[in-house]
Amino acid sequence: MRETLLTNCERNFVNKCIQEETRLDGRRLLEARSVKIHFGSNWGCCMVSLGHTKAIAQVSCDIQQPKISRPNEGMIHINVELSQLAAQNFESGRQSEAAVMISRQLEKCFKDSKCVDLESLCIVADKKVWNIRVDINIINHDGNLIDCASIATLAALSHFHRPDVTSTGEEIIIHPASEKDFLSLTLFHYPVCISFITFESGNTIMDPTYIEERIGVARLTLGVNSYKELCSLNFDYLTKTMSVKDVISAVSNHAATYAAKLVQQIKETVTNNIQSRYKKDKSDICGFKESINADKLTSIIGNHISIKLSKWDLVARTDDENMKIENENTRIIKYDEGSAELIPIFEDSLKKEDDVSSMDDSDYSDTECIKLRAQTKRTPIDEIVLDSSD
Secondary structure, eight states, rough: OOOOOOOHHHHHHHHHHHTTTTTTSSTTTTTTOEEEEOOOTTTTTTEETTTTTEEEEEEEEEEEEEOOTTTOOOEEEEEEEETTTTTTTSSSOOOOOHHHHHHHHIIIIEEEEEEOOGGGGGGTTTEEEEEEEEEEEEOOSSSOOHHHHHHOOOOOOOEEEOEEEOOSSSSSEEOTTTTTTOEHHHHHHHEEEEEEEEEEESOEESSOOOHHHHOOOOOOEEEEEOOEEEEEEEEEEEOOSSSSSHHHHHHHHHHHHHHHHHHHHHHHHHHHHHHHTTTTTGGGTTTGGGGOOOOOOOOOOSOEEOOSOOOGTOOOOOOOOOOOOOSOEEEEEEOOOTTTTEEEEOGGGOHHHHHHTTTOOTTTTTTOOOSSSSSOOOOOOOOOOTTTTT
């Protein structure tokens, strides 16, 4: 299935908002979405939520023969899968171009920067080493997949524990957890990817959503660790009027500061989960149960745009005014405090004036929401009688 095209109205609307330093979800230009990390029942299994973008990472290991050029070093591989569960335009069972690009950027950030101590994965030089594999599955796509995948990769690698082994010269014994405690991986530094999008107006935003990254003209992804060191860099632009120097000079300090805070959050979450496992606190190792809630999810496929209003009193009705809006094609529905959705209403769904006048507005406060006079048309159905004689 092809990706839904954006209309000129949507492009102009988002560009105008960014030009006025306003974002649809109420964030500032250089403000990231909240990060939530949940761990599964197995070592190295975690789910990361970056806003509504969600990714699951699983780290596994096996014993293989090392490379000829690196006889005393282990190996690490990173694989990213984009399924139709995340977006309808993704194809299952086929490696897409987007998945390959994300995998390459993660390998540059983690593998090429020597993040993992590969020499500690050597069992017998030139014969047997540990092969670490990181599988990342995107389960919901709302923009900025590379950042969400990098956080999931770092959290999974920090949380993973491999079995202890003993080499007798002729054979290798892998000890279960009942005999010897599993060993954690040695990480020299903790890098994460931080993405920025630049628009036609020249303004740059951080952590773009799905609609924002489709409208931007340049994308910059920095791999930064907790020591504020640059581990990787990827710059993609649609116009040659903008150079990477202009964008880096504007966001480098902010990216380094945010990376240090994000790594600290990952370390604390991993440490708390590992301590609860050794204390055998089952409430903290119940898997992803606590991450499943009844909150509303925002899908990238739909005929509405999610917005967040900073000041409801600017548009709220007053008691003195009887706002009787008729023949409108939109309505605003409030979900949480300070957030709403603008949903279009088609003409055939508008009801008669008699039905509109019967709506009671006493249940809504002045600053709570705007309820425009429009309702969905309902078609009555025939009565169904269940006969038990058969």
